[in-house]
Amino acid sequence: MRLNPFRRFKGFRGLEYLLAILVTALFTLVFLPFRTAGGQDHTVFSLLYLLPVVISSVLWGLGPGALVALISFLALNYFFVPPYYTLLVHHTQDLLVLIVFLIVSITIGQLVGRVSKSLAESTARERDAIHLYELIMHLAGLQDEQEIVSALAEQTLIAFRAGRVDVLVEQQGSTPAHHIKLEDRSRLDQPAEENPSYIAPLQFARGFLGEIKVWRGKSLLTPAEERLLHTFASQGVLALERVRLSQAASRTRLLEESDRFKSSLLSSVSHELRSPLSTIKAAVTSLRSGTVEWDTAARADLLAAVEEETDHLNQLVGNLLNMSRIEAGALKPERSWNSLAEIVSSALERTRQQTEKHIIDVDVSADLPLVPVDYFQIEQVFVNLISNSSKYSPDGTTITIHASVIGDDQLQVTVKNQGPPVPAEHLERIFDKFYRVTAADRVTGAGLGLSICKGIIEAHGGRIWAKNLEKGFAFNFTLSRFWEGRSPGISQEMVDE
Amino acid sequence: MTAQPHILVIDDEAQILRALRTILTAKQFKVSVASRGEEGLALAAAQPPDLIILDLSLPDMDGVEVCARLREWTQVPIIILSVRESERDKVIALDKGADDYLTKPFGIDELLARIRVALRHSAQTLGTQKSQIISAGNVVIDLASHVVTREGQEVKLTATEFNLLAYLAANAGRVLTNQSILSHVWDPAEADRVEYLRVYIRQLRKKLEDDPDHPCIIRNEPGIGYRFILDE
Numbered sequence: 001m002r003l004n005p006f007r008r009f010k011g012f013r014g015l016e017y018l019l020a021i022l023v024t025a026l027f028t029l030v031f032l033p034f035r036t037a038g039g040q041d042h043t044v045f046s047l048l049y050l051l052p053v054v055i056s057s058v059l060w061g062l063g064p065g066a067l068v069a070l071i072s073f074l075a076l077n078y079f080f081v082p083p084y085y086t087l088l089v090h091h092t093q094d095l096l097v098l099i100v101f102l103i104v105s106i107t108i109g110q111l112v113g114r115v116s117k118s119l120a121e122s123t124a125r126e127r128d129a130i131h132l133y134e135l136i137m138h139l140a141g142l143q144d145e146q147e148i149v150s151a152l153a154e155q156t157l158i159a160f161r162a163g164r165v166d167v168l169v170e171q172q173g174s175t176p177a178h179h180i181k182l183e184d185r186s187r188l189d190q191p192a193e194e195n196p197s198y199i200a201p202l203q204f205a206r207g208f209l210g211e212i213k214v215w216r217g218k219s220l221l222t223p224a225e226e227r228l229l230h231t232f233a234s235q236g237v238l239a240l241e242r243v244r245l246s247q248a249a250s251r252t253r254l255l256e257e258s259d260r261f262k263s264s265l266l267s268s269v270s271h272e273l274r275s276p277l278s279t280i281k282a283a284v285t286s287l288r289s290g291t292v293e294w295d296t297a298a299r300a301d302l303l304a305a306v307e308e309e310t311d312h313l314n315q316l317v318g319n320l321l322n323m324s325r326i327e328a329g330a331l332k333p334e335r336s337w338n339s340l341a342e343i344v345s346s347a348l349e350r351t352r353q354q355t356e357k358h359i360i361d362v363d364v365s366a367d368l369p370l371v372p373v374d375y376f377q378i379e380q381v382f383v384n385l386i387s388n389s390s391k392y393s394p395d396g397t398t399i400t401i402h403a404s405v406i407g408d409d410q411l412q413v414t415v416k417n418q419g420p421p422v423p424a425e426h427l428e429r430i431f432d433k434f435y436r437v438t439a440a441d442r443v444t445g446a447g448l449g450l451s452i453c454k455g456i457i458e459a460h461g462g463r464i465w466a467k468n469l470e471k472g473f474a475f476n477f478t479l480s481r482f483w484e485g486r487s488p489g490i491s492q493e494m495v496d497e
Numbered sequence: 498m499t500a501q502p503h504i505l506v507i508d509d510e511a512q513i514l515r516a517l518r519t520i521l522t523a524k525q526f527k528v529s530v531a532s533r534g535e536e537g538l539a540l541a542a543a544q545p546p547d548l549i550i551l552d553l554s555l556p557d558m559d560g561v562e563v564c565a566r567l568r569e570w571t572q573v574p575i576i577i578l579s580v581r582e583s584e585r586d587k588v589i590a591l592d593k594g595a596d597d598y599l600t601k602p603f604g605i606d607e608l609l610a611r612i613r614v615a616l617r618h619s620a621q622t623l624g625t626q627k628s629q630i631i632s633a634g635n636v637v638i639d640l641a642s643h644v645v646t647r648e649g650q651e652v653k654l655t656a657t658e659f660n661l662l663a664y665l666a667a668n669a670g671r672v673l674t675n676q677s678i679l680s681h682v683w684d685p686a687e688a689d690r691v692e693y694l695r696v697y698i699r700q701l702r703k704k705l706e707d708d709p710d711h712p713c714i715i716r717n718e719p720g721i722g723y724r725f726i727l728d729e
Binding site: 365492495 | 584585602604655689690691692695697702709711717719720
């Protein structure tokens, strides 16, 4: 998009031609006093006149050089070849000198002009290459569209010595629009113009992405600079496309992972849901069928099974919801200052039925410092750890729950059982989703409980790990006593008398 | 209260309505049911019940709103039913004036116990002579003279401890949310300072409970608040 192509020629190139003519006139004025009356020395002047030709060619290029060669030829003829002040030539050898001068001067002018032009061009190319290199360096490794657009605008402002640069990337689907305006007040020598000096589109394979607008006051962009700006634009587009592609790739990966997660969840859950449902169905249909007369003990047994299995189902549904929240990254602890003792007692209340055949030994003092945690999430951790412990340790053994202050800023909780040790290679992985040490059909559970504990404890900034003991097995986790660097404004000691 | 207390159940699950209607009728209650919020509000106005069991997730309106609209004109006890995942709504409903809550799924014995407590509490509130002497376990609280005794011995309480105990005891049987206790006993501006409540509750339990680690008088309502338990 080239704006007003004629402005480039107005005044600017004309000035160089005018200067070339002036230089020739100046040299003529300098040469004139040295002219002899006889006029036999014009061969010397023909050599001297090569000077303005060379100077103009070097300074202003081929066109002005050729013009100076022509004017010098005329001036030499007019002022220095007898008869003076005419363009007539009497002697054949004078004519020869003039013609040779014309040929030589034009040739020299062209040669010198071309050399200086190509020198200028290669300097410009080198400058462009440096600017382009700078741009690529700044764009490399950027993963954020906004940063890319800013880097592009900044480098354009520097490379084109512009007063103002405006980079706009339009909104596309879910990716938001980006708009960066940069100004260099020292170069913005005039009030902001209505129209930019040049606009380069940001174009990619599938269409229009946005544009770069450059304002540079009176000095317009040369064709080489326009080409460079287009190169800048295409580098910007490449960087943007790279980011979008990598985002699309990671989205796909996430979707695939979540898909895999959902299918393993489904297969695990459908099994888990059906087994308690079959128990319930069997018990209830037996009780309802008129064919058998159940005695009181048998009825109580069947009904107890129904109640146990409904609790089991309820716990499973809770775990599923928690797991899907953890997976969706939606598990945000709603912290408040809580007493671990209260949390443990309500977790024990919820697991009472599962732990009926175990001895529970609780050593969690209500005088421990308060912890900033989400009550229900930490309660869920205890429920899952207690339920896991009761499931994997023999009936009649003891489950110990212990909490104590560790260091200056943490509480450590241990849930111990007297179950068999877990092989060392499984210790880390038992917190993975759907991971089971024993075969799936031997123990009930969807393999979710421990991974939920891990999700919750990590969301609280704590750490959870498992350990084999000399006689048994222990889960440990830590909780910070500080909330955004602060401890509760009150403690037990402050009100104790 | 009539001889046969009238209970209104508002829940959108037909199976729950059927089960509750059967069970409560068998327990000598008069039961009416509604499956939508508007329907429930209309029924409550037409035949004022003695107690309302309200599910928080209704098809036409939020259960919390039903609770708030009921409280505009009636002090009838409201027991909230909700699933474990909507703790926040439960707290809002309690702050809007609900008396108690049950988490679904629940045992019927638990529901019946809550109904009994709520009906007794409302009878006390309706009764003109509101008791100034409250006893729970070994503890006797005289609200008028600010004296608290345990096994006949006077217990020394600080002013804050007494205010907290008096507020809990005056609302005995009801679930009180952390926020409502803090704003009544301390100051509405302090409603978020749960840490104060935790420390003072612990202090009261040490002074009043036989076993402070297994409290019987000031009971914990997991994640919601506390409840003062009266003698049956």
